[in-house]
Amino acid sequence: MRRRRTWTIVALAVLFVLLAAGCGDDKKDSTTATTTPGTATTVAPAFAPGSTMANIQARGKMIVGVKYDQPGFGQKNPTTNEVEGFDVETAKLIAVGIFGGTPESVTSKIEFKEAISKNRERFISEDGPDKVDMVVATYTINDARKQVVDFAGPYFVAKQDIMVKASDNAIKSVTDLNGKKVCTAKGSTSEPNVKAKAPQAEIVLFDTYSQCAEALADGRFDAETTDDSILAGLVQQSSGKFKLVGAPFSDEPYGIGMKKGDDAFRTFINDQLEKIEASGEWAKAFAATLGTLGLPTPTPPKINRYGSTPAAPTTTAAATTSTSTG
Numbered sequence: 001m002r003r004r005r006t007w008t009i010v011a012l013a014v015l016f017v018l019l020a021a022g023c024g025d026d027k028k029d030s031t032t033a034t035t036t037p038g039t040a041t042t043v044a045p046a047f048a049p050g051s052t053m054a055n056i057q058a059r060g061k062m063i064v065g066v067k068y069d070q071p072g073f074g075q076k077n078p079t080t081n082e083v084e085g086f087d088v089e090t091a092k093l094i095a096v097g098i099f100g101g102t103p104e105s106v107t108s109k110i111e112f113k114e115a116i117s118k119n120r121e122r123f124i125s126e127d128g129p130d131k132v133d134m135v136v137a138t139y140t141i142n143d144a145r146k147q148v149v150d151f152a153g154p155y156f157v158a159k160q161d162i163m164v165k166a167s168d169n170a171i172k173s174v175t176d177l178n179g180k181k182v183c184t185a186k187g188s189t190s191e192p193n194v195k196a197k198a199p200q201a202e203i204v205l206f207d208t209y210s211q212c213a214e215a216l217a218d219g220r221f222d223a224e225t226t227d228d229s230i231l232a233g234l235v236q237q238s239s240g241k242f243k244l245v246g247a248p249f250s251d252e253p254y255g256i257g258m259k260k261g262d263d264a265f266r267t268f269i270n271d272q273l274e275k276i277e278a279s280g281e282w283a284k285a286f287a288a289t290l291g292t293l294g295l296p297t298p299t300p301p302k303i304n305r306y307g308s309t310p311a312a313p314t315t316t317a318a319a320t321t322s323t324s325t326g
């Protein structure tokens with residue numbers, strides 16, 4: 001009898017300890033986001049009614065254009081069907097500023113759409129099924145594009161470079177591309193940049209950099225040119241087939257493209273970028289994505305809170321003039 005009572009007491013004590021531990025865990029879970037340095041609050045902040053932030057909150061979804069074929073920035077994982085990369089992580093950290101929670105918990109509140117270089121301005125500025133709240137897609141800030149869209153950031157600065165077959169030792173700099181067959185993407189800054197530095201290069205344009213890389217592998221081209229950080233991903237994916245020349249010839253400050261004239265939204269994104277840079281979340285996201293390609297985590301570039309710029313009469317950002325199609 002006495003023994004049974006002892007056991008009952010022991011069992012109750014164990015139950016109590018387990019329950020207490022369980023409660024402790026719950027509590028820890030619900031406060032992790034506020035106690036982890038820099039991780040945003042678990043509670044969604046209140047925004048001015050009618051603001052884009054409030055509208056996204058009310059919709060329960062933030063719609064983001066990202067690349068699907070650029071390892072390190074935005075790549076669709078065929079196994080999980082999730083998009084991965086630094087641009088994707090940056091979008092999640094912005095979504096945390098709108099919905100609260102953590103990058104993991106907001107993932108289900110982001111609808112990613114595949115953006116390619118040539119359709120980014122359209123995705124941002126035209127109403128329709130492709131309309132997005134923002135584009136985070138290796139998107140260089142420049143004046144031509146600023147006529148049509150606005151940019152928060154920059155959140156990273158790349159440099160245009162060249163990728164060749166690993167066996168190629170003839171192409172050492174951009175001027176060596178004169179007389180060579182070179183591919184890049186339509187609607188990118190890469191095309192006008194290479195044209196300016198190697199006017200005799202025979203440039204062919206593809207929709208995406210991965211298509212261009214396939215054509216390079218097939219021997220249809222001598223080189224592919226675009227931002228070094230994009231090429232770094234393609235080099236890694238090529239398992240020794242390609243190499244980066246390492247002769248940078250432009251600065252490509254990446255911005256988050258958004259609707260022109262929505263200054264409150266731009267200020268919010270810029271504030272959020274500064275927050276995640278100060279907290280270390282930006283660096284953590286970089287290390288987990290581009291870092292795996294061997295890129296050292298840089299110091300984040302200074303945010304450029306430029307004044308409003310007047311809109312151009314048309315909605316096409318004349319960033320490039322296409323010559324041919326791949």
Ligand code: GLU
Pocket residue numbers: 117137138139140185187188189190226227230252
């Ligand atoms: N950053 C350049 C651009 O925005 C090249 C990369 C890209 O096309 O995404 O045009």
